[in-house]
Amino acid sequence: MLQMRPLPSVVRFTKILGKVAKLKHYSAVISLYNQMGVSRIGHDVCTLTILINCYCHLNQMGLSLSVWGKFFKLGLEPNVFTFNTLINGFLLENRVVQAAGIFNKMIAGGNCQPNVVTYGTLVKGFCMKGNNRAAIQLLKKMEEGACKPDLVVYNTIIDSLCKDTLVDDALNLFSEMMCKGVAPNVITYTSLIHGVCKLGGWKEAIRLLNEMVSKNIYPNVRTFSVLVDTLCKEGMAVEAEGVVEMMIERDIQPDTVTYSSLMDCFCLRGETGKAKKIFGLMLSKGLMVNVVSYSTLINGYCKRKMMDEAMMLLREMSRKGLVPNTVTYNILVDGYCKVGKLGDAQKLFSEMQAYGQLPDVQTYAILLDGLCKN
DNA sequence: CTCGACCACG
Numbered sequence A: 001m002l003q004m005r006p007l008p009s010v011v012r013f014t015k016i017l018g019k020v021a022k023l024k025h026y027s028a029v030i031s032l033y034n035q036m037g038v039s040r041i042g043h044d045v046c047t048l049t050i051l052i053n054c055y056c057h058l059n060q061m062g063l064s065l066s067v068w069g070k071f072f073k074l075g076l077e078p079n080v081f082t083f084n085t086l087i088n089g090f091l092l093e094n095r096v097v098q099a100a101g102i103f104n105k106m107i108a109g110g111n112c113q114p115n116v117v118t119y120g121t122l123v124k125g126f127c128m129k130g131n132n133r134a135a136i137q138l139l140k141k142m143e144e145g146a147c148k149p150d151l152v153v154y155n156t157i158i159d160s161l162c163k164d165t166l167v168d169d170a171l172n173l174f175s176e177m178m179c180k181g182v183a184p185n186v187i188t189y190t191s192l193i194h195g196v197c198k199l200g201g202w203k204e205a206i207r208l209l210n211e212m213v214s215k216n217i218y219p220n221v222r223t224f225s226v227l228v229d230t231l232c233k234e235g236m237a238v239e240a241e242g243v244v245e246m247m248i249e250r251d252i253q254p255d256t257v258t259y260s261s262l263m264d265c266f267c268l269r270g271e272t273g274k275a276k277k278i279f280g281l282m283l284s285k286g287l288m289v290n291v292v293s294y295s296t297l298i299n300g301y302c303k304r305k306m307m308d309e310a311m312m313l314l315r316e317m318s319r320k321g322l323v324p325n326t327v328t329y330n331i332l333v334d335g336y337c338k339v340g341k342l343g344d345a346q347k348l349f350s351e352m353q354a355y356g357q358l359p360d361v362q363t364y365a366i367l368l369d370g371l372c373k374n
Numbered sequence B: 001c002t003c004g005a006c007c008a009c010g
Helices: A010-022 A026-035 A045-057 A061-073 A080-092 A096-109 A116-128 A132-144 A151-163 A167-179 A186-198 A202-214 A221-233 A237-249 A256-268 A272-284 A291-303 A307-319 A326-338 A342-354 A361-373
Strands: none
Touching: A010 A026, A010 A045, A026 A045, A045 A061, A045 A080, A061 A080, A080 A096, A080 A116, A096 A116, A116 A132, A116 A151, A132 A151, A151 A167, A151 A186, A167 A186, A186 A202, A186 A221, A202 A221, A221 A237, A221 A256, A237 A256, A256 A272, A256 A291, A272 A291, A291 A307, A291 A326, A307 A326, A326 A342, A326 A361, A342 A361
């Protein structure tokens, strides 16, 4: 497209950026944008909004704001998408004050009023802060006002309540939502199933599964992964494997998350051999193995005090371009502490910082515990 | 052509 003459319009380029962004390849979008030779092709409100959204998802709010500045330099008017994107970006980084600032700018501006996505984003922000009460308060305001909550807003709160094991509240809200004529979808049911499973409500989970299918809403890979994970955490490895087989029979392909749950299951039972086999299966199926998959397996070896194998995996993931994170290092530091190799633990503690992975409160708790017990 | 909701690791 860059070599075509005349050059395709900015809209045609932006359509592609939008598609790539939808696939969550945010860095790719930025590099494509940079290759566009922006001055010749130009950019419009959509292009810049996509770009802001990519920086938001990469936790680069500084760069998001520099794109935001371009609007004014170019005399472009940010629209409701742009405002919503920025608010979401700040909330993702827990910067509530800045998010509120953008929200106020939006209202003050006059030509761009908050919509259901704006309020839904704020609801999510409250939920992320653990403030379900405020989220529900805002929901009530929406129900009474002109901007009625939609399925996404209800799902956000239902999921948050489930995560806080307030499943009864979630089920009540679920009924309320349906009374108001908002129909649930697979996401609603997956959150609820997750919630009841966490409380050991297997019967209730089966009831919800039957109910959703009776409404022609079908469980997907995420729904099944929740079931697999719950069975695993209950130590029911055989049953978990059974669910995975059921998925394959139904032509729902287990993904990286499904298999990582299963790996964790075997790791917790000390069956690292079986876990490693699943890891190999993932690779042979061409599934992405990511930092979490590696960390899960590393955790398995650490728990069995097999530190050499764990370290080999750490080096292997780095060779593949995967960046071990704080959780990965915490697992390993804990492993070394537990086998009494405090020197190695401290070496990793330095290494993680050298690689820009900052220790968190858990890292220090692990090290303190290790030092005290030795 | 642009925004918000569901699954795995310490």
